Amino acid sequence: MNRYLRWVAALAVASLTTGCSLIGSSGPEPAARTVTLVAHDSFVADPAVLADFERRSGIHLEVRNSGDAGELTNKLVLSRAAPLGDVAYGVDSTFASRALGAGVFAPHRSAAAERGPQRYAQDQEQRLTAIDVADVCLNIDTGWFAQHRVPEPATLRDLTDPRYRGLIALPDPTTSSPGLAFLLGTVAAFGDPGWQDYWRDLTANDVKLSAGWEEAYNQDFSGATGQGPRPIVLSYASSPAAEVDETGRPRTRALLDTCYRQVEYAGVLAGAKDPQAAGEVVDFLLSPEFQAQVPDQMYVYPAVDGVALPPGWAESAPLPQDPAELPAAEVERNRDRWVEQWRTLVRG
């Protein structure tokens, strides 16, 4: 054997035997029934609630994060011939039509869907079950407005007022999913093509665009840790619950009349290895235990009626009463055109 090869082999053996390698450290054997849950990146659940479900059902739950709602949907569409798992969670109302059109999901009817989720149903067969709702809304730094004696804005129209010139930070709709939701919100509010005039006025009012929510919120927004220069930012209705001072009072507030609703769905994947167990997992996502921990873990609202919100949410992060929404099919039909028009309009 060649000297190099021997050297290389010795190296490989050495690193394998150090026990520092993944191959060297395989985990414990999973339970007899394993369900793989493919979820968006924001999926987090209370480990105790998951463990309790696994014990009661005898199902071992494997969670795989797979990007944001759009990325997840596209991955599911591409891999439908050999699905990535058994259940998917996180396809939202913006992308639901794409997933349903591609035949990614199989029908599954959860009993608990009657108590709320049903109203967000996308099709008769209930291939997608609503698990939670999230509202993309403008957030403001209330301290800034008090300090500068500027009245707080309330509506989308207010933002084009010269008073709020240079105060707004938004993520780009073409590169960010909350940004896209905001664009859809303006379409819902001002109609097509009325939204284009609105954006002309908004752009003239010096909004600062960034590629993602991360930069807009962490760097441009004055109400977050980064303490940037701008007191108005696009985020979620629930974000103020994370921005509380020492006394537990929120430093920021969501403008509830500027919200666009995103419903997040779960569904059994067509071609799942164990559809029965996969259905049990969807039922679990609608269970009171799971629904109750959804706000604290993911900053979204439970889809099932009558689930109590965490203490403080009523004050800091109330659910918007009348958020804007567009039918999923309409979004699917027009999304690319709107985004392209927005790009020409704002980016020139």
Added chain:
Amino acid sequence: MNHGLRRRLPVALAAVIVLGFLGLFFAWPVAAIVGLGLRGEAGAVLVEPSTWRLVGFTLGQAAASTAVALLAGLPLAYVLARLAVPGRGLLRVAVTVPFVLPTIVVGMAFRALFGADAGVLAIVLANAFFNVAVVARTVSGLWSHLDRRMEDAARSLGASRLRAFTSVTLPALLPALGSAASVVFLFSATSFGVVLVLGGGELRTLETEIYLRTVQLLDLPGAAALSLLQLAAVVAALLVATVARRRRETALRLRAPSDTARRPQGAEWWVVGLAGLVLCGLGTPIVTLLLRSVSTRDGWGLAGYRALLGTGQNGTLEVTGLEAALNSVRTAVDATWMALLFGLLASFVLVAIRRRAVAESLDLALMLPLGVSAVTVGFGYLITLGSLPGDLRTSPLLVPFAQALVVTPLVIRMVLPVLRAIDERLRQAAATLGAGPWRVRREIDVPLAARTVLAAAGFGFVIALGEFGATGFLARPDAPTLPVAIARLLGRPGELNSQLAYAACTLLMIVTVLGVVLIERLRGRTDAVEEF
């Protein structure tokens, strides 16, 4: 078994392993996803003028970034290779740190330093910031082995210091410079996070456009057309680099490094000064990050560091910051040995192949993973690896595999110039003195290459630690690496999350420094072997 066969069999075996790995984890997935796109109307994208503006901007910013990285990296390489100044080991470590920092974090640091509208300049500087390490390490690797007496001879014949440098040293360094330049160009042409954060969605490259079309729009035909365009641009750049290297990877008189370093004299102090300036430039964003990690709304504090033991505000992460660090180390160890295995096998094959055209084609093919979008490879995995037994798409091994794909070309680029530079006459001399072929390898090749191989291992480990493109797509939530955890933390509201993200950045730097120091110590010990 006849002699020729015994010589060729290991080469053939190694070639099969290398090509098999490359084919299975790169060529097949990429071909599959691009092929899927080409079934649609891919041609339409190519006639849009905006596409060609994208190509121009992509190549332009990559070329500018490469130039800046070369200019900034050379003084550092000189100091590392040639001068015996105090703190040289520290310098080698410090230069490497920028390379591992998560792009989103560096992007945000540059955004803070330059303002949000700095645009192209910020992108070029940020790309160069990441890649100075590639230049410094690749070039100093060969430089420290160059026989100083050639230069001294030129000087004693009356050449000025500059003349001696340009006519003797620079030509000898060209293979390493070409290697570094091509790697930096590829990294810069395909840098994704930097362009996204600093371009603000307005400045776009082929890479960000491929990402948008694949991940957000599911416009596979458009993405496929752009991927092919990027591939063509990358192959063209690599061909230029190959031609530039062609006549220059010749035998050099390599020496053990201890002979070549000496105390700086005269004008060399200027180089030391320049290196110091570059170091300050590299340090600025790092210090910004460090300050960010200890600043809270109510002044200075260590809340972020204490939070490393936890999982973030309301359990944003599935594991603690420390566990994420361990995952990073584990994954990077796996990626490193895989990359070393494939990189050394490939280098060995490349040196053994006598026909230049074949060797150059294989070399080029091995570089391609750096030039193809991580999204293309990742989405390719979705439609190909599912049909293999054991569904690798969900295997924890996929992340190190994907990282090894990125690290392997760099190992080759570092090791190959040294292997090629070994004077055949040394081997012949050893043979004349009665050494068998294996003995020749052991006595000549191994001692001369060992240091560079260890350096490549260290650098590869560091790349894998900081790798986010492929890792971001493939990492599992229960086993996030530090960069993945940091990106996740920055994607959530809450003071604790953002403090923890910056503390985790510091932890990543510390792990990097420890890794590099360890490798440096190992490298130091090889000195004994090198007394030949």
